[in-house]
Amino acid sequence: MPIVTIQVTREGSGPGRDSVTAEEKASLIAGVSQLLLDVLNKPLQSTFVVIEEVELENWGWGGLPVPEYRKRLAKGD
Numbered sequence: 001m002p003i004v005t006i007q008v009t010r011e012g013s014g015p016g017r018d019s020v021t022a023e024e025k026a027s028l029i030a031g032v033s034q035l036l037l038d039v040l041n042k043p044l045q046s047t048f049v050v051i052e053e054v055e056l057e058n059w060g061w062g063g064l065p066v067p068e069y070r071k072r073l074a075k076g077d
Contacts, residue, residue, distance in 0.1 A: 001046045001047070001048065002036050002040070002042050002046070002047050002048070003047075003048045003049075003050065004032050004036070004047070004048070004049045004050070005049075005050045005051075005052060006028055006032070006049065006050070006051045006052070007051075007052045007053075007054055008020055008051065008052070008053055008054070009053070009054055009055075009056045009059055009066070010053040010054060010055050010056060011056050019053060020051070020053060025051050028049070028051060029049045029051070032047075032049050033047045033049060
């Protein structure tokens, strides 16, 4: 029984959106489940997918919180 956890930042997938939509989550679940069926022959009914949305300030990259890292990257630092 595979259990897959997908973590995404809570910032949405487009301008002005602050979360991933229910439709996008459903697509992720279907896609990951199908991949496990195709690659490992794991039945869809035995695959569990968990999607965790994490607040942007709770992620870090390059030694910095992601918002700060992105600011510096945009400046060319």
